[in-house]
Amino acid sequence: MNTIAERIKFAMKAKNKKQVDIVKDTGISKGAFSSYLSGQYNPKADKMELIADSLDVDLRWLYGQNVPMEHTSQNNNALQYVFYNNSCSEYLLDNLDDIYIAMMTQYAALIPRFYVLVNRAGNAMHILPLFLKEDSSQFYECPSDFFYSDRHTIFTRDFESIHMVLTTATIYYYGIDTKTYEPRVTKLSYSQTDDCFYIDNEVHDCHIKAFEKEVIKEALYLKNNAQ
Structure with a gap:
C-alpha cells in the first residue's frame, strides 16, 4: 500500500466503515471523499486528521509512515x-x-x-x-x-x-x-x-x-x- 487512497480503503475495510459513515463523521462532501478514494486528489492536512479520527487509525500510518495502523497507546x-x-x-x-x-x-x-x-x-x-x-x-x-x-x-x-x-x-x-x-x-x-x-x-x-x-x-x- 503505497498511496493514501489505498490506505484509506484498507482501513475502511478493516474497520467495516462505508463511505457514507466517513462523510457523516467528518463533514467532508461525498464528491470530495470519492476523489480521495480514487486517488485523484489527496486530502489536505485538516481533512487527513478528520479521516484518521473517523477510522480510528494512526495519522502517521495514513500518511504512509512505517508505524502500526492502530494507535500504539490503545493497542500495545x-x-x-x-x-x-x-x-x-x-x-x-x-x-x-x-x-x-x-x-x-x-x-x-x-x-x-x-x-x-x-x-x-x-x-x-x-x-x-x-x-x-x-x-x-x-x-x-x-x-x-x-x-x-x-x-x-x-x-x-x-x-x-x-x-x-x-x-x-x-x-x-x-x-x-x-x-x-x-x-x-x-x-x-x-x-x-x-x-x-x-x-x-x-x-x-x-x-x-x-x-x-x-x-x-x-x-x-x-x-x-x-x-
Whole structure:
C-alpha cells in the first residue's frame, strides 16, 4: 500500500466503515471523499486528521509512515514485533556470526521483512529490508520506532535470545534517500539515558557489501521508476 487512497480503503475495510459513515463523521462532501478514494486528489492536512479520527487509525500510518495502523497507546498488544529465526541465506558471509530472517506481524499475518545479520563480537546488528515491490517504500527510511523508548522493542525484543546487549548495541540500517535516490546506511547507537536509539554520525566503514549491493539495486529501481 503505497498511496493514501489505498490506505484509506484498507482501513475502511478493516474497520467495516462505508463511505457514507466517513462523510457523516467528518463533514467532508461525498464528491470530495470519492476523489480521495480514487486517488485523484489527496486530502489536505485538516481533512487527513478528520479521516484518521473517523477510522480510528494512526495519522502517521495514513500518511504512509512505517508505524502500526492502530494507535500504539490503545493497542500495545498489537505492535509489529520482529521475530528472528535461523535461516539459510543467499549471502555467503565469512567471519560473521549469524544471519536471520526478521518476521513482522502485519495485517494478521507473519511476513518476512528483513535480513538481519548479527555480529556478536562487535555487538552490532545490520538490518536490510526485503524490498517487496508492493510496499517497499515503507522501508526506505530508517524506521522511526527506533527513536522512541516505548517502540524500539519492535526491533530489540529478541536481543537476549540472539545474544545482543541492548545497552551497548549498534545498529546499521540499509535504506535509501528518497530525495536523491542514493543508498544510505544509517548508524544507530543506544542511549541508556533516553532508553532509545539515536543517529550516530560518526564515520563508519563496516558495511556489509552484500547488503549494500541489494540497496544499490533497489535505489536504481526507484530512480528509474521516478523518471
